[in-house]
Amino acid sequence: MGTKRHMADHVRDAIAELNAEGRVVDLFSGMGSVAESLQETASVVTNDAMSFTAALSRARFTGSDRSTTSAEVIERLLPGYEARLRELESTYAIELKSEAAALNGSRTDLLDYMDKAQHVGNxxxxxxxxxxxxESSGSDHYELASLYFSAGYLSLRQAIELDATRAAIDTDSHLxxxxxxxxxxxxxxxVxxxxxxxxxxxxxxxxxxAHTRIVRTWSRSIWDEFSSALDTVSQVGSEAWRQRNSVYVGDALDLVSAGELRDIGTVYADPPYTKDQYSRYYHVYETLYRYDFPDSSGVGRNRSDRFTTGFSLKTAVVSSFHDLCRNVSRMRVPLVISYPSSGLLGEAGITVSEIALQYFEKVKTQSYEANHSTMGASTGASKKSATENLYVCLV
Structure with a gap:
């Protein structure tokens, strides 16, 4: 949902011009666009509040060169996958039959199936x-996707495949x-x-x-997509570069205030800029990755313990920027911030530069035109134009 991919090259160039020694910290790393752009510039420390993004960052930005092929992984996992798949197919035989009938029926049939489907939230x-x-330590543990997200975010058939794949991954000995x-x-x-x-x-x-889209999407296989993704989730950069990188999970302000970061040359921050708490847009991925069977409520089948940030609260955004600038300035390294003119901070009547200049000697600003997501575009366009600003704060 973020905008960092189109900003990544600008951020990379701004950081390169600083000629700062040490690693670059990406405090709100998301899917890693900025970290990927820095593979020829500097080693990185990525941080994000979401656990599932950290798995992607570790897979792409850390570790030795892989010695295993995708085909070998599939061969290794297939028996465990098929075993749990058969168990779940037996457990959900009646529901799978109902789903197949709904998918082969009319739009009303599918709508009725989805409305009546049971899940942990209802x-x-x-x-x-x-x-x-x-509480199970055996194969029965692997049923989360089926219990939480089937007949909504996924078909029941896909949810079963997702659970069966996770069972195979968790029992694989190649850590x-x-x-x-x-x-x-x-x-x-x-996908x-x-x-x-x-x-x-x-x-x-x-x-x-929408009916056509759902039927088409629900006819596709999770196992097939997983097999393809093993090839697309490729390692970035050289082995030497990856071995100097680190991945953190947590609140960005906690990370910069803890005093635990070492060998840091620059800090980059791309904080949230709207009142929307981004965790609500990613809760399915977070729950799938954590596989922790949380509570579930509402149409979105949301977990109640979603991460929240002061950057998305009008009452806390100013103090959050003060905390960010204060703690990075104490590290005596430059701080690079990307933030749009239309962000929540502007609504509070203050700019990034005004806050940063209380902690840094100089702030240079660069501006770029960008397209921001409208979070799904329930009404109107899916993108809106915005001015993205890059603030380079120098000690």
Whole structure:
């Protein structure tokens, strides 16, 4: 949902001009666009509040060169996958039959199937099953996607495949491949998630075009997408570069205030700029990765413990920027911030430069035209033009 891919080259160039020695910290790393752009410039420390993005970062930006091929991984996982798949197919035989009939029927049939489908958010029986699965140490543990997200974000058939694939990954003995496999598992699922570019809500067959899209998407295989993603989730940069990188998971302000970062030359921050708490757009991926059987509520089947940040609160955005600038200035390194003119800070009546100049000797500003996502575009255009600013804060 973010905008860092089109900004990555500008950020890389700004950092390169600083000629600062040490690693670059990307405090809000997301899917790693900036880290990837720095592979020829500097080693990186990535940080994000979401655990699932850290798996992708570890798979791409850390570790030795892989000695295993995708085909070898598939061969290794296939028996475990097929074993759990058969168990789940037996457990959900009646529901799978109902789903097949709905997919072969009319738009009304599919809508009715989705409306009546049970999941942890609306079914006491499913909540009991989730508790049993959470406490199981055997193959019965692997049922989360089926219990939480089937007949909504995924078809039941796809959810079963997702659970069976996770069972095979978790029982694989090649731990050096674990982040790669989990990253491919998440990436494969993302291709088929029945949602408008984020997972705050799933799509319903409220029109003929939506019906066609869901039927087409639900006919595709999670296992096939996982197999393809093993090839696409490739390592970035040289082995020497990756071995100097680090990956953190947590609040960006906590990271810069803890005093634990070492060998740092520059800090880059791309904080949230709207009142939307971004974790609600990624909760499905986070729950899948953590596989922790949380509570679930609402149409979006949301977990209640989603991460929140002061950068997305009008009452806290100013103090959050002060905390960011204060703590980075104490590290005596430059701070590079990307933030749009239309951000929440501007609504509070203050600019990034005004805050940064209280902690840094000089702030240079560069501006670029950009397109920002409208978070799924339930009404109007999916993109809107904005002015993205790059603030280079010098000690």
């Amino acid at each position: 079914s006491a029986a499913h909540r009991r099953s989730a508790k049993v699965a959470a 050096e491949d674990r982040d790669w496999m989990l990253a491919a598992w998440i990436a494969g699922a993302s 088929l998630i029945n949602a408008p570019g984020h997972t705050a809500q799933y799509l319903r067959p409220n029109s003929n075009s």
